[in-house]
Amino acid sequence: MSTATPRRGLVLGLTAYLIWGLFPLYFKAIEQIPALEIIVHRVLWSALCGSLLLLAWKHPGWWRELRDNPRRLGILAASGALIATNWLTYVWAVNNGHMVEASLGYYINPLLNVLLAMLLLGERLRPLQWLAVLLAAAGVAQQVWQLGSLPWISLLLALSFAFYGLIRKQAPVAALPGLVVETWLMLPAALGWLLLHPAAQSAQPGFWSGSDALWLAAAGPVTLIPLVCFNAAARHMSYASLGFLQYLAPTLVLLQAVLLFGEPLQGPQLLAFACIWLGLAVFSLDSLRGLRRATSPA
Template sequence: MQTANLRRGYILGLSAYIIWGLFPIYFKAIASVPALEIIIHRVLWSALCGSLLLLFWKHPGWWRELRDNPQRLAVLALSGTLIAANWMVYVWAVNNGRMLEASLGYYINPLINVLLGMLLLGERLRRMQWLAVGLAATGVAQQVWQVGSLPWVSLMLALTFGFYGLIRKKAPVSALPGLVVETWMLVPLALAWLLFNPMAMSAQPEFWTTSQALWLAAAGPVTLVPLVCFNAAARHLPYTTLGFLQYLAPTLVLILAVALYDEHLSPSTLITFAFIWAGLAIYSVDAWLNLRRRG
């Protein structure tokens, strides 16, 4: 039974990260729609699909907990704003030839999490963690020196997702109910945007007779399916295993950027990636050794 659970966990975990890694193909399919408008519909369709999913995938008592702890709603409003900003930057990057920077952002993210834990949660870094963070910082610094500007797409993705995870850590709400509440709190803003932008592509009746409309409506399932797979995998796999699997998504984005969408991998960008990869390798080895010591 244990072997069956592990196998199921690996399949679900791989499914989640492969879907996340293939996201650029989906967003390229609706590249004619402005990035902000895509996010507006991602909010609306995610709210709708998430609500329907909650009818079948029971989370007893989640609404009562939120009602009895209204401060969690304010926290979810903030986390919803952060994840919407993350989606916005990611979609813009994919549809503007910046997929390499998007990939780099999600490689940096685990190291950002380590820093946030130290600065905001009072966690102490071990020597190897300091080395990992130092290598990542060196990679970003050499990119600034070579290119003359910060890799802002990478840093925005890493920081918004890092702070999102930190805030959700402080709000003890299950993943799916939390995402549903986050998106529903953004729904009034999304509807207001559509109301005050009558010339938007999706505000035109003829748009909904095109294939682009179907792609746009798919934003809900596309958002929720990997999340459901991830949360199911988390119940069957050790957390460190999920930590290693998470690098699959940015690796797929990197491969797609270079092999399918002809983005140029310059020597300076490759050096930056090399520093980040070295930092991640040290970070992963440190996590594994620490787990063994505790075991």
């Protein structure tokens, strides 16, 4: 059995979150393709590349466990629908000038996870966790007050990913086999979409002789590489420590939105971000205190 190496875990974790944080650069490169068509190909190429990767990177017994527990297939079908919704919302947001809202959604996500754990799993929140959730709620409420409507992109991204994680807990399948099964379960819908849309860009024979075809085919590796890095990192460092790296991805998205793509970050939005950042700081402080208590000698 390999020995955990925290430094290696840190490098792998940073690699995963850096790739996730730089996803907008990839999606901007194919923004001329409709978001739904991009997701169809993300499903197709992830299913293919994931299956090939499973042949090389063995996960003994995963298929037997699924076969013996068919309920898990239903759970993975539901989680697949949620992750497809998350992917579609994210790609549409990036390619339609809403990256600031997308980053806000992923800042909200860890706090929403805590709230769902309380509401649906019966977990009790500590006082600082309550304060963190209330600060995040204040940030969302401020956006509603200023905009006159819910920040639906942020909330849809946060909710779809939070419920995705919650549902996946009900099907204890390793990340790579789970993603492969999810994409295979989505294949009929993806192939059906292509058959029903003969005018789609990727349905034209000439499309596959251009560079856009290579960009679409890259959706498989682009999806799987950070996932593999993340799971390898989780074996070399504590999951709590790895969780602190998750803020890197939305921070990179926010910086790209403002500095590279010229999206405005106005006063009302900045105030909402400030509330949520403060909530995350409180949440992180509470997590650190809990980690120290768990690791300190009795």
